[in-house]
Amino acid sequence: MARFRVLLTLLPVAYALSVPFPYDSGQAIFTGNQPADLPHPDPTHSFWTHSPGANPLAGEGSTGELTDNADVCIIGSGITGVSAAYHLANSIQHGTFPVAQGTNQVLRAVILEARDFCSGATGRNGGNLTPYEFSRFRKQEALFGxxxxxxxxxxxRYSASEMARIARTAGWADAVDLVEGGHMDVLFTEEVLQEAKADFEAAVAAGKTLNVTWLDRDEMNSTYGTHNLGARTPGYNVWPLKFVTQLFKQARKVTPALDLRLHTRTPVTRVSPLAAASLRRxxxxTPRGAVQCSYVLHATNGYASHLLPHMAGSGPTGIIPVRGQVMAMRANAPLDALSKISWADSVGYWFPRPVADAEAHPLVILGGARESAGSPFEMGVTDDSxxxxxxxxxxxxxxPTLxxxxxxxxxxxxxxxxxxxxxxxxxxxxVGPVLDTSDAEGEDSDAYKGQFIAAGYHGHGMPRTFxxxxxVVQMIAAELSDREWVxxxxxxxxxxxxxxxxxE
Structure with missing residues (x-):
């Protein structure tokens, strides 16, 4: 390790862009506390959602009769909402989620989506399925123990590996462009390298098993064509919308004891309690009518405070909507020259798409750089049009610079x-029951009983949501079974x- 450090000090300055990346600065800068708007009705066209044939479920359930009664309502058809439906199906099949006993008894679940199927963050992100290996470990340990x-x-690691396993076992890994190419963090300076190694060493000291390859500038330049330092870790790339589409279809097939329905273009504008004598809570x-249900899962991520206004703002119990930007850029070289790995640096993140022809120049999905927009770094913005x-x-x-x-x-x-x-x-x-701890009754209040949430992934949802x-599904099952959730x-x-x- 000492020889590695000495070698780095003798190498030339790296190619880099001078763009600040204050990862956590938004919490100090953003002070708004208005509830989020509904998703914009006419968003920009994502490569994932608007490629021909990519979204066969886009408008499913958007016309015709609206399901007006369900056991579980899931708001949001991205990876969180559809993963919940998948876990619900498997829990029913394995007998861990109770269903009313008797002939032809089924549990009905409904997914409600404001726009097209999977048209929110999941259908608009960078396609990286990369769990952190050690990044920011010292901060996480200081904050949480x-x-x-x-x-x-x-x-x-569990979430990403399970998603990959499901796709492979079901036989649709290729159909969703799942690539296990690994991930590379580009480190511009010796100082950044030492910060990364300090996190690495802290994680090792904590007992974490790590899979990291450190690359010096010569190795990075000769192998990848960039004169910077690098740290390679495990990771995947995927077509997020196609994955969620296949997962939804699989959830429907798991067991006949789950009646899973989808209504797109059906925004939920209010969640109201029903009278105590009602069969549902x-x-x-919605603009198409009302749906009554016993349990509600808010899988709305940056839009969560639209229906849960107490979660607006930048405090410890808030979720702030933040606009990210992504593009699909054609490379000037074949895939072999670029590698199949995903990348990230202090400016953005990117990975090359798979190609059928080895000589073809791939599209590269590239996102980030929102800090270049200036304060407050696209925070508090819900307009993705x-x-x-x-x-x-x-x-x-x-x-081109790197x-x-x-x-x-x-x-x-x-x-x-x-x-x-x-x-x-x-x-x-x-993650868990919806609570308004600012209320005088505190977290013991039954004001939101039966409502749950999984949201606020801080721009790192792909390896967390599943x-x-x-x-959340386990928690609902435990409540229905009158047992403690473990x-x-x-x-x-x-x-x-x-x-x-x-x-805090």
Whole structure:
């Protein structure tokens, strides 16, 4: 290790862009507290959602009769909502989720989506399915303690590996473009390298098993064509919408004891309690009519505070909508010259799409750089119908600067779009029963009994959502069975809604 450090100090300055990346600065800068708007009715066209034939479920259930009665209503058809439906189906099949006994008894679940199927953050993100290996470990350990920090990374590894396993076992890994190419963090300076190694060493000291390859500038330049330092870790790339589409179809096939329905283009505008004598607890108002249900799962991420206004703002119990920007840029070289790995640096993140022809120049999905927009860094924004020209300019310049010759300067993207993420003060999601701890009755209030949430993934939802949805389904099952919920070994306690206001 000492020889490695000495070698680095003798190498030339790296190619880099001068764009600040204050990962956690938004919590200090953003002070708004208005509830989020509904998703914009005419969003920018994502490569994932608007490629021909990519979204066969786009308008399913948007016309005809609306399902007006259900046991479970899931608001949001992204990876959280559909993962919850999948876990619900499997729990019923395995007998861990109770269904009324008797002939032809089934549990009815309804997914309600404001726009097209999977048209929110999942259908608009960068397509990376990369669990953190050690990144920011010291901060996580300082905030939450060693055990919770280790579980945070374990949850991501579990979630990503389970998603990959399901796709392979079901035989649709290729259909969703699942690629296990690994992930590379580009480190511009020796100082950044030392910060990364300090996190690495802290994780090792905590007992975490790590899979990391450190690359010096010569190795990075000769192998990948960029004169920067690098740290390679495990990771996947995927077509997120196609994955969620297949997972939804699989959820419908698991067991006849689950009646799973989908209504797109059906925004929920209000969740209201029903009278105590009613068979159901909640009524969900939509422009097409009302749906009554016993349990509600808010899988709305950055839009969560639209229906839960007490979760607006940048405090410890808030979720802030944040606009991200992504584009599909054609490379100037074949895939072999680029590698199949995903990448990230202090400006953006990207990965090359698979190609059928080895000589073809792949599309590269590239996102990030929102900090270049200036304060408050696209925070508090729910309008994904437009792109930010300043952010777009930085993204266009990023890859030609980092990889001279592999990307053509001045080339325009073939698609460019925006999407809304959900950021939180602590950088971790909310998982569990909906609680309004600002209320005089505190967390013991029954004001939201039967409502649950899994949202606020802080721009890192792909390797978190699947596992968080599983936990919420377990919680609902435990409540129905009148038994205590026991957290999985990989689940970090700070994610729980019941402890969030006690962490700061």
């Amino acid at each position: 060693r055990e919770a920090a280790l579980r945070l990374y374990a949850l991501e 909640w009524e969900l108002t 437009v792109v930010n020209a300043t952010v777009g300019g930085v993204l266009r310049a990023l890859l 990889f001279p010759g592999l990307y053509a300067p001045g080339r325009e993207p073939e698609a460019e779009w925006t999407g809304i993420m959900g950021y939180t003060a602590l950088g971790i999601p909310f 596992a968080c949805a599983e936990v 957290a999985p070994a990989w689940f970090p306690r700070p994610f729980l809604t019941s402890v969030r206001d006690k962490l």
